[in-house]
Amino acid sequence: MDLTSGWTGETACALQAALRLSNEGFAEHLGIGVRTVAGWHQKPDLRPKSEMQQLLDTVLEQASAQVKDRFAALTANSPDAGAANNDPATTDAEARLSADRNIGAAMDWIDDRADWEPGTARRKTAARLVQLDARSLEDRGKKRGRVNQRDIAHALAEYYRNRPDTHGLYSARYGDHESATSILTSPDWLDLNAPLIASHDRLRASTAADAELSLDEEAASRAVDRVAETLTLGIRMVDMPLYRLLGVDFGGGRVGGSLGMTRFVEYALTMDLLEAELVDTLTSGQAPEPGALSLRDRHLPDVASVLDTSGRLCSGGTLALCAFARPASPLRGEADYLLLVQERSGHVVNASRRLAVTPKGFHQPLTDVRADAQVGATLRREMEEELFGRDEIDNTVGDQRKADPMHPSRLSEPMRWLLDEPGRLRTECTGFGLNLVSGNFEFAGLIVVEDEEFWNRFGGQVEANWETANLRQYSSLDGEALADLVRDVAWSDEGLFALLQGLRRLADLGGERVDLPDIGWELQ
Numbered sequence: 001m002d003l004t005s006g007w008t009g010e011t012a013c014a015l016q017a018a019l020r021l022s023n024e025g026f027a028e029h030l031g032i033g034v035r036t037v038a039g040w041h042q043k044p045d046l047r048p049k050s051e052m053q054q055l056l057d058t059v060l061e062q063a064s065a066q067v068k069d070r071f072a073a074l075t076a077n078s079p080d081a082g083a084a085n086n087d088p089a090t091t092d093a094e095a096r097l098s099a100d101r102n103i104g105a106a107m108d109w110i111d112d113r114a115d116w117e118p119g120t121a122r123r124k125t126a127a128r129l130v131q132l133d134a135r136s137l138e139d140r141g142k143k144r145g146r147v148n149q150r151d152i153a154h155a156l157a158e159y160y161r162n163r164p165d166t167h168g169l170y171s172a173r174y175g176d177h178e179s180a181t182s183i184l185t186s187p188d189w190l191d192l193n194a195p196l197i198a199s200h201d202r203l204r205a206s207t208a209a210d211a212e213l214s215l216d217e218e219a220a221s222r223a224v225d226r227v228a229e230t231l232t233l234g235i236r237m238v239d240m241p242l243y244r245l246l247g248v249d250f251g252g253g254r255v256g257g258s259l260g261m262t263r264f265v266e267y268a269l270t271m272d273l274l275e276a277e278l279v280d281t282l283t284s285g286q287a288p289e290p291g292a293l294s295l296r297d298r299h300l301p302d303v304a305s306v307l308d309t310s311g312r313l314c315s316g317g318t319l320a321l322c323a324f325a326r327p328a329s330p331l332r333g334e335a336d337y338l339l340l341v342q343e344r345s346g347h348v349v350n351a352s353r354r355l356a357v358t359p360k361g362f363h364q365p366l367t368d369v370r371a372d373a374q375v376g377a378t379l380r381r382e383m384e385e386e387l388f389g390r391d392e393i394d395n396t397v398g399d400q401r402k403a404d405p406m407h408p409s410r411l412s413e414p415m416r417w418l419l420d421e422p423g424r425l426r427t428e429c430t431g432f433g434l435n436l437v438s439g440n441f442e443f444a445g446l447i448v449v450e451d452e453e454f455w456n457r458f459g460g461q462v463e464a465n466w467e468t469a470n471l472r473q474y475s476s477l478d479g480e481a482l483a484d485l486v487r488d489v490a491w492s493d494e495g496l497f498a499l500l501q502g503l504r505r506l507a508d509l510g511g512e513r514v515d516l517p518d519i520g521w522e523l524q
């Protein structure tokens with residue numbers, strides 16, 4: 001190895017690859033900032049300052065013989081040390097990339113949007129893979145988990161401190177506790193109580209192509225990192241179609257607006273990266289302010305850009321508090337509603353390891369782009385998938401080949417019973433907001449099954465799918481337990497928003513089955 005002319009970004013990255021450390025692990029090993037390491041990847045010709053040169057010399061000198069051998073191999077045969085094209089581990093990584101068509105779609109998308117030669121993203125991702133260690137990433141995930149919902153809400157309130165009078169951040173009072181969120185909303189978007197039936201569920205979808213995003217070098221590098229980490233941790237990434245919000249229109253107890261189309265890969269490799277950037281900044285002790293968050297500064301620099309849903313990528317979803325009527329029981333007590341809350345799995349892309357109401361899902365079509373644009377269509381599908389065990393409509397598991405996957409003849413027994421007679425299943429949209437975490441749109445809802453016979457018949461068949469690590473149940477009469485639930489800092493912001501709006505509406509509908517304090521919202 002020849003370092004007589006000093007270290008460059010390339011050779012520093014080669015040392016990182018030889019040590020098999022992530023960006024975060026290499027930065028910690030050197031005692032420097034993660035952004036410095038990222039800069040070496042982005043600018044391989046960069047020559048670090050003299051004190052950094054000495055630090056890299058020392059790290060190499062103190063490395064084990066195996067690390068020195070790997071470093072020699074990485075720097076001997078290629079001018080691009082960071083790519084590690086001749087490393088056998090890189091060849092194995094590229095084979096993994098070739099085996100997954102969804103990952104292949106992500107690679108093609110990065111090449112196209114970064115204006116790279118075809119195959120560049122695959123090679124960069126393969127080189128990144130051999131540097132990653134699953135345990136280090138899991139440790140980072142635990143570190144990120146220490147940043148709770150309140151921390152995130154407070155940080156985003158500071159970043160977007162200049163808010164118009166027409167919109168504010170949703171907060172609600174439950175008893176003597178006040179919960180703040182990162183959900184940007186307005187009075188016209190709350191307490192909609194809109195029935196999710198055809199006459200009131202009026203979102204309209206267009207299949208027209210949307211404007212394409214472009215990636216600069218830093219954004220492309222972050223996208224490559226995301227794919228490599230996804231593969232290392234075994235997270236599912238499926239390039240499914242998603243609805244993109246263009247505008248909303250609420251009035252007369254109706255949910256209205258217009259939707260375009262995008263792909264999950266486009267969302268996952270751009271807007272969905274904003275949360276990790278924010279959390280990592282918080283864990284490092286830095287102030288999450290404009291200028292410190294490069295991706296957020298690029299995609300969502302201010303409230304005006306958040307509200308400009310037609311001018312940016314705005315994907316999102318629907319989620320609802322589910323309430324099942326239960327009869328009185330000598331063991332449990334008086335008649336009540338059973339409320340379900342999920343702890344999200346670490347294998348999901350969205351709201352990983354957070355609390356959320358259930359069902360929760362991205363708003364997306366199955367087979368009919370226009371009919372599936374209804375908010376209620378997504379909630380019914382998610383009920384089938386997340387509560388009633390319909391794996392074949394989960395497009396993260398397999399391809400969708402059924403002409404009408406929600407045809408009555410294909411429904412689960414519990415869902416068929418609910419839809420057999422009008423009035424058995426009540427679904428409403430209780431509110432709408434834009435989540436500052438990633439700019440997502442959030443349709444909050446309430447699902448109520450008022451017939452006690454359902455739980456007697458089918459309660460034993462309700463079972464969460466792979467997206468849920470644990471399922472909790474609460475009684476609508478147990479105000480103390482619900483107060484503890486509201487105060488839990490493990491919530492996702494959209495989950496807490498849907499919980500509070502759902503409880504607020506259930507208090508109006510539930511009669512003697514419900515014992516809740518007044519729940520009032522305000523905008524901050």
